[in-house]
Amino acid sequence: MAQTDTGLAMHMDEDRDFIAEVRAFVRAELPQAVRDKVVNGVPVEAGERRARHKALHARGWVAPHWPAEHGGTGWPAIRTHLFAETLAEEGAPDLGVFGLKMLGPLLIRSGSAAQRARYLPPLLAGEESWCQGFSEPGAGSDLVPLGTRAERDGEDWIVNGQKMWTTMAHEADMMFALVRTDRDAPKRQLGLSLLLIDMATPGITVRPVTLLNGKPHTNEVFFDNVRVPGGNLVGEAGKGWTYARALLGTERLSIARVGWNRRQLAHLKRVAAAEGALDAPWLAARIAEAEIALMALEAMVRAMIARARAWEAPGIEANMLKIKGSELQQRLAELLVEVAGPRAAPFRPDAGDAAADWAAHAFPAHFYARATSIYGGSNEIQRNIIARALGPGAAS
């Protein structure tokens, strides 16, 4: 009965059966220790992530959003959405957005046949991992002025420059990078191209950037005369900006991270109840408010799905969901810190059992949640986009 209260349950019977099937699959495959890490915001090991990847691959579910002829499932967008949210809700670790969610669809849309044949099979099998080389020290929210350049040398490209905030570069086998190939283009964004770069190429140096939570999620990457074969240019030279923008607009339905937020609310309520924290009326009220915020997020997603059924391209709703979804992630993480109280203070990056030591992970997770309103287009950029679409003065 509680299932009618919130969320994913508001679907057709066949969807409900499907969700149950996915749930059963995850529960059978996912080790409790990995689930505990995810729920507590502890980064999972590369090996643990790879095991998840292979399990999903074996089931044919690793890239549900891809077209069936390229190894996807051919599911409608809504089913793909339910699948992703159910995985998240169950505490399955993210497989990383760069390869499966960004590069794969990019190559399917704009890559050459040779690129698809070379890169898609190992990506699906979890044998090759990707990072995204967009941001630079001087180019973040505004990517257009980026300075990493690639110059022709016969058929090849020679790359020089520096990328920054390159998440997972320390583990990745490959990078798709936005580079400047034409310094004289009439508009600066017309001088950009997308290159596929093997991270093992001589001349590449990766320097991990350690965040205050002690984990190297992200990196600086230096390019010193790095030779990239001509066949690794995606699509046409000078169109990199167009491809990059299309990448940033993918996965719109999942941007709200409903499954993630549902899972973290459940964790918060369970921990708060076990600690007797719900006896404090103000804290209990704040948790209830967060639950209402989750219901609102889910209601907005449902409204968006309904509209997406009517016409395919959702507009600024996705930008709204990014803002609300990331704010809720931050709010839930903050509430967990409140429940932990002074026990959130000691820093024990190597605390063992994530489930037993939930309080030790509360503050690092809260800290890292601040990144959610920065990455993927900062929330200020999202508001800019919304405002531009509404057009001040434009009666809608």
Add this chain to the structure above:
Amino acid sequence: MTESDALDVRALLRQSLETVLTRHYAFEQRRAAYQSDARHSVAAWDAYAGLGLTALGLPETHGGLPGTLADVAMACELLGGVLALEPYRATMVAARLLAAAGTQAQRAAWLPDLVAGRRKAALVHAGPGGAIPAEAARADAGWRISGRASVIPGADAADLFMVPAHADGEIGLFLVPADAVERQGYGCFDWTGAADLVLADVPVPPDAKLDGGEAALALALDEAVALACADAVGAMRAANRLTRDHAGARRQFGVAIGSFQVLQHRMADMAIAEEQAAAMTDAALAACEQGDARGRARAVSAAKVAVGDSAREVARSCVQIHGGMGLAEEYPASHYFARLGLFERLLGDRDAHLRRFMALGAAGVRDDRPENRPKNRALAH
């Protein structure tokens, strides 16, 4: 009627109502309506009745038209958008309660007039969680009802009251003609009408008691909240449009003020608030049409909290971005502030609904998730 037919009918009704509102709700017409004896536009009310708005979803045997709560909500949203003064919501809530819980004779006596818009009605209750306003004692030939209630929206114009009262140890609902009640009617700060009522030992016949009681009342109050949310959504949509128009037209420092990022972000947040309120209202309306009373109450209270938060944000920003003009009586911004501000005060405030949500909420998240199971239990299936 298929689902798509129903949607077509709703779209048609929406279009017709928009036309009616364009004709009756220019800002100056609204002022004249407010200053009239009725405190609302009699011509607009008649036009609503002519469109069949007062018949929507009521029994066809008494002249009603097919329709759902969502159709009534669609009308409420449009009326909220023009800051309409007519007691449409109050009348519809009471009429739906009468249709659901009244006796055969009561429905036959009152519904045809309510459906046709010849009479208006109001449910005398402050909203979910509020007190039962009256006591009913058995008397020789029926009941005698005593009680009082204040700030009942639409009660200033009602011909008929539905009065919840403690009766024989349970909660009963009674039909009381308006002329049997001491009534002090007035306009509220948003110009809509309301009244304070005193029932001083009012005698009513035995057949004044409805068949339905507490459960019917709970549903009616939840519907009242959901329809009020729809009204607020309409007001937010209009306030946001008004604000964006102003920001595009008003020039300072040589440019339109809408070119300032600080205002753009504020207007983006207003748009998000509007979307969130609309989505939560739809969820509450859907919950009202399902059978489960607990799920309904949770969804409705969550909506009242969330829509209220949205309303507050939109109202404040609407006035702020308009500057001094946002406070002027002769310009709509201040009126949206008033309408949205009073939405939060009526039918149960934020604290009351949050408390109700929490009281119902322990099972809000399922307990059967893996991380909620005892540790070390095998995961095998």
